[in-house]
Amino acid sequence: MHHEHHLRSSDTIRDIVIGMSDGLTVPFALAAGLSGAVAKSGIVVTAGIAEIVAGSIAMGLGGFLAGRTEADHYNSELKREYDEIERVPEEEKKEVKEVFADFGLSPALQNQIADEMAKDKDKWVDFMMRYELGLEKPEANRATQSALTIGISYVIGGIIPLSPYFFVANSQQALYYSCAVTMVCLFVFGYFKSKVTGQPAVAGALKVLLIGALAAAAAFAMAKLING
């Protein structure tokens, strides 16, 4: 069963990865940036929470609407294809043949395929959807579930780098703890993310760590610069 090597991560895991990788990075970098400019952790917490709320809604709702749009798009194309195989069947058969012409099959074989496929309209349309248009049927309720998963993952990811600021009143001091805890989490998250997506795990973990550190360092430097 060598097929299993090709196995891809599930959509839910993909959504967790999307939400958490931004959640761990952006609020962390924002908090780091603000720590370079304001002394009180209170303001960092306020800004951080505002960012987490904004980011999770933007990503979650964005994900929801993107999922809905995808489903609408699929259904309207599906209707069009059913319509077209009734209205211009020869045109659609030609499209089937073109798919196989691209793969170097002989015209005789192209014709046979098109004629046989035309016998079952559902399968014919399914073929056109997938191989002419490259569209997969979206799962039902996918949009809502995706929105929730991405949003919640963003919140969980974002709370981690912010948590030291709840307990340490001086923002510069809190930043040290935030860096330590976030770096560890970015590495662990990057490790599992790479495992799940079939990438080299340590290299992937270092990449994720690098993005987080770079974003935080740049935000810190920029905030210092603005505040003189």
Next chain:
Amino acid sequence: MHHEHHLRSSDTIRDIVIGMSDGLTVPFALAAGLSGAVAKSGIVVTAGIAEIVAGSIAMGLGGFLAGRTEADHYNSELKREYDEIERVPEEEKKEVKEVFADFGLSPALQNQIADEMAKDKDKWVDFMMRYELGLEKPEANRATQSALTIGISYVIGGIIPLSPYFFVANSQQALYYSCAVTMVCLFVFGYFKSKVTGQPAVAGALKVLLIGALAAAAAFAMAKLING
């Protein structure tokens, strides 16, 4: 040429949409949230710039590494497929047949297709990559270009809601201008985004506006709550 209706937006436009839709939303909501908690625009500007820097790096670099990972994945699967058609050609022919069995073609025709396709190894592998694994060949330099486009779009999107805070010292006052200018931009952006992706334009514009307004209102309420 009814094909043209199916035309999808280019990758560059997709990247601009990704960067700008988050750029317009998250910094806007963060600024709105902070305006509910601190009176001075200076802190809002510092936080906003830190967020824009962090967000553009996270998204841009994230996009770059995702593109690189996709290319690596494609190349390793490509190598595997070439290897497999040499090592276990009958196995791979069976996989070609399975693809067509799913579309209801007769076993005789499946055999003919598999035999004919096996004559040209490049096209055979190309078929397996696209139709068995669902992988498209990534464009060269796509990753770098994608990173830059997403990152720059995020910065441009983020500067718009922040701009009033540069000129108006009182954050609550600046928020009014920020809301006005951002709402207009969200609507216009949503309108063009929908046009480009072939969705109903006004409905799409209202959706984008809604996400931005909801994120900002929630961030504002949350920041008030924490500081109140």
